Amino acid sequence: MSIVENFDLYAPRLADKEEYFSAGHRACQGCGEALAIRLMCKALGKDTVIINATGCMEVISSLYPTTAWKLPWLHVAFPNSASVGSGVEAGLKVLRRKGRIPDRDVKAVSIGGDGGTVDIGIQALSGAMERGHDLLYVCFDNEAYMNTGIQRSGATPFGASTSTDPVGSVSFGKKAWKKNVAEIMVAHNVPYVATACHSYPIDFMNKVKKARKIKGPSYIHCLSVCPTGWRLLPELAIKAGRLAVETGIFPLYEVDNGQYRMTIRQERLRPVEDYLKLQGRFRHLDPEEIELFQERVNQEYKKLMSKIECLPSWSDL
Amino acid sequence: MTRRTGMEIAFAAAEAVALCKPDVVAAYPITPNTHIPEHLSDIVADGRIDADFICVESEHSALSACCGASAAGARTFTATSSQGLLFMAEVMPIVSAMRLPVVMAIGNRALSAPINIWNDHSDIMSQRDTGWISVFASNGQEVVDMVIQGFKIAEHRDVLLPLNINLDGFQLTHVVEPMLFPDQEEVERFLPEYKPYATVHPDRVVSMGTLGMPEIFNEAMKAKDMGLINSKKVILEVWREWEEQFGRKHEPxxxxxxxxxxxxxxxxxxxxxxxxxxxxxxxxxxxxxxxxxxxxxxxxxxxxxxxxxxxxxxxxxxxxxxxxxxxxxxxxxxxxxxxxxxxxxxxxxxxxxxxxxxxxxxxxxxxxxxxxxxxxxxxxxxxxxxxxxxxx
Structure with missing residues (x-):
């Protein structure tokens, strides 16, 4: 057993007891995203500024005059949490340099849902990552525009029924495949990119801590189960997240300085059907469509494994 | 000592901004304002001012980055024109509602279509109701004056609103004129250091940009409107101070x-x-x-x-x-x-x-x-x- 794995056994007890994202917010029962945010904040600690894109998390947490945030928090609009974050980072850096704020490291962390990240916010995200700000961006991907009523996004998976790409007599839901933003971020030569899921809390928090330490841009794509939008019982949210990983649909890995590493390894992948059958959004898929889904997952998983096995770190090149 | 120098007005605008020692500048190129951020980036590259120049990937991000930097407590500047201002439109009323004193120069230019890079006022008029203080310059000297006055007005504790300075594209931005530039000490005597009211910093935790339900929205809009109406008193006061110190009169x-x-x-x-x-x-x-x-x-x-x-x-x-x-x-x-x-x-x-x-x-x-x-x-x-x- 490696030291890191050994550490993981004790890690739950070592997690920050402080709650930075307090109870009493208005998220739905079983919301994976609210849980993921709570975990992220614990891993980040108090010297953090959160920049939140418009979406579920902004709506449920900031109903004036209340707030769930015990960290400094800033919301501006839907597509720009990465560019607002760029400004916060630049502002903090300059003011620190000029001695106008205390001389200590405060991390700017931009967050957004899948719509605010992979669709309307991708330009701002790409720009911020290219410019190399000392900025962590975390995408909480619940695979559709849940805040506005479950409309299809670029992160909605193949075959899912949404309110704008619904199943019908001549349609089985979404025909395109999910956009892989983690890989797009790797292509930006970002020093640290990871995928995560709240169903693996220690793995997620470790990744947040690692990204927190990077002096430069970093990106975490966190699959966040949405029982409301996925047509799933709230008590199955954690299980659904685990199944997304165990089926290989959403593998948990990190790309540290170009080096791929699977952080949650699977001996054998479970069939995708185990994951799909839990959720109402996939209920209509016939065996042929499920087979197509399975083939694609196998192919993507193989692609990822070949990167894990073949690609050395950039510093070794 | 005030010096008289002939230069392109866009460059002069950048020089005036530099005299105000901004902390963060974020801008995206669009004709005819471009010479302003270009010249400012020269000033930053030569180390004449200690600022972060963010070369953003769009005007939307330019104003968004200014919004973030201003929320962090930085003195912030941007510039744009025409379609660029329209691309900022989503963020315009947010900056004013959040009471962030961002200063912006607008090299006024027609809106497409047909695409046209020359001057008219259709860009700023489309943003008339966004809650910004808005001034128009009729010559280069006024641009220089209004930039320096602009930071003082916007950052005044009784104002805390963003401000835009409108200078006609080409007719002003690209014209060479002799202008009087105050020196650094004079500007520092006129313009105090920016002391923000609230910032995003862990030492004093606040939530900025929260959700406003119908029960408070009227009140929020009334507050913003009152802020803008009441800013006139400060504008007149700052213009009076300017006249006393520099001898040039400004009137509404x-x-x-x-x-x-x-x-x-x-x-x-x-x-x-x-x-x-x-x-x-x-x-x-x-x-x-x-x-x-x-x-x-x-x-x-x-x-x-x-x-x-x-x-x-x-x-x-x-x-x-x-x-x-x-x-x-x-x-x-x-x-x-x-x-x-x-x-x-x-x-x-x-x-x-x-x-x-x-x-x-x-x-x-x-x-x-x-x-x-x-x-x-x-x-x-x-x-x-x-x-x-x-x-x-």
């Missing part, structure tokens, strides 16, 4: 040879200087015409306008933007509503001129005044005229 509406005038022209921006030439010519011909140059667009100087038009028979308002299908151009509609019901209100006529960089000459203004003078006896049939349209 500047009057030129209006004594005993029957016909008054009202202009916005650089055309005011051309109109002065026309007024001189008309006065030489013993025609009692005068000129009002509107400098403060938001908050709108209602009192000053009412006072300035007293005694005139006809007021000819020049607009450099079309409010398609509306009752008048944006400036004239504002003027009419400000003067409605005023005893002795002059007949108001509206000419829309100089769209998309169409040249406006002193001769044009002379013709307009002569035409407008007749409106006293016979009101024009049309609510407004797009002046100089060929083939109509």
């Amino acid at each position: 509406i500047e009057a030129y040879r209006t004594e005993g005038a029957n016909v008054l022209l009202l202009t916005v921006g650089s055309m005011g200087e051309t109109a002065e030439v026309a007024i001189d010519e008309l006065r030489d011909r013993k025609m009692p015409a005068g000129l009002l140059k509107l400098k403060l667009w938001r908050p709108f100087p209602l009192e000053e306008l009412r006072k300035a038009v007293k005694g005139a028979k006809v007021l000819a308002v020049m607009d450099r933007a079309v409010s398609c299908g509306g009752s008048a151009g944006p400036v004239c509609a504002e003027v009419k509503s400000a003067l409605y019901g005023e005893p002795g209100c002059p007949v108001i006529v509206n000419y829309i001129i100089g769209l998309g960089g169409r040249d406006v000459t002193a001769e044009d203004f002379i013709q307009i005044v002569e035409k407008a003078a007749k409106a006293d006896k016979e009101k024009p049939k049309e609510a407004y005229e797009i002046y100089g349209v060929r083939g109509s």
Whole structure:
């Protein structure tokens, strides 16, 4: 057993007891995203500024005059949490340099849902990552525009029924495949990119801590189960997240300085059907469509494994 | 010591910004404002000021980054034009509602289509109601003055609002003029260090940009509107201080040879200087015409306008933007509503001129005044005229 794995056994007890994202917010029962945010904040600690894109998390947490945030928090609009974050980072850096704020490291962390990240916010995200700000961006991907009523996004998976790409007599839901933003971020030569899921809390928090330490841009794509939008019982949210990983649909890995590493390894992948059958959004898929889904997952998983096995770190090149 | 230097006005704007020592500048290139951020990036690259210049990937991100930097407590500047301002539109009312004193220069340019890089005011007029303080310069010196005044006004504890300085694209941005530049000590004496009211920092935790339900939205809008209306007091105060220290007077509406005038022209921006030439010519011909140059667009100087038009028979308002299908151009509609019901209100006529960089000459203004003078006896049939349209 490696030291890191050994550490993981004790890690739950070592997690920050402080709650930075307090109870009493208005998220739905079983919301994976609210849980993921709570975990992220614990891993980040108090010297953090959160920049939140418009979406579920902004709506449920900031109903004036209340707030769930015990960290400094800033919301501006839907597509720009990465560019607002760029400004916060630049502002903090300059003011620190000029001695106008205390001389200590405060991390700017931009967050957004899948719509605010992979669709309307991708330009701002790409720009911020290219410019190399000392900025962590975390995408909480619940695979559709849940805040506005479950409309299809670029992160909605193949075959899912949404309110704008619904199943019908001549349609089985979404025909395109999910956009892989983690890989797009790797292509930006970002020093640290990871995928995560709240169903693996220690793995997620470790990744947040690692990204927190990077002096430069970093990106975490966190699959966040949405029982409301996925047509799933709230008590199955954690299980659904685990199944997304165990089926290989959403593998948990990190790309540290170009080096791929699977952080949650699977001996054998479970069939995708185990994951799909839990959720109402996939209920209509016939065996042929499920087979197509399975083939694609196998192919993507193989692609990822070949990167894990073949690609050395950039510093070794 | 103040020095007189000849330079392109866009460069001068950048020099004026540099004298204010901004912490963060974020901008994206678009003609004709581009020389402002270009020259500022030179100043940063040469280490003349200690600032972060963020080369963003769009205007939307330029204003968003300024919003973030300002929320962190930084003195922040950006510049844009035309479509760029429209791309910022989503963020414009948010910056003002969050009371972030971002200062922006707008090299005014027509909106597409047809695509056109030359001057008119359709860009800023589309952002009229976003809650920013808005001033118009009519020459390079005013640009320099207004930039330095701008930070002081915007950052004043009784204001805390974003401010835009409008300078006509090409007619001002690309013109070389001799201008007086105050030196660094003088600017520092005039402009105190920015002391933000609240910032995003863990030492004093706040949530900024929260969700407002219908129960508080009216109140939030009222507060923003009051903030803008009340900013006029500070604007006038800062302009008075400026005059005391630098000897140059600024007024919401500047009057030129209006004594005993029957016909008054009202202009916005650089055309005011051309109109002065026309007024001189008309006065030489013993025609009692005068000129009002509107400098403060938001908050709108209602009192000053009412006072300035007293005694005139006809007021000819020049607009450099079309409010398609509306009752008048944006400036004239504002003027009419400000003067409605005023005893002795002059007949108001509206000419829309100089769209998309169409040249406006002193001769044009002379013709307009002569035409407008007749409106006293016979009101024009049309609510407004797009002046100089060929083939109509």
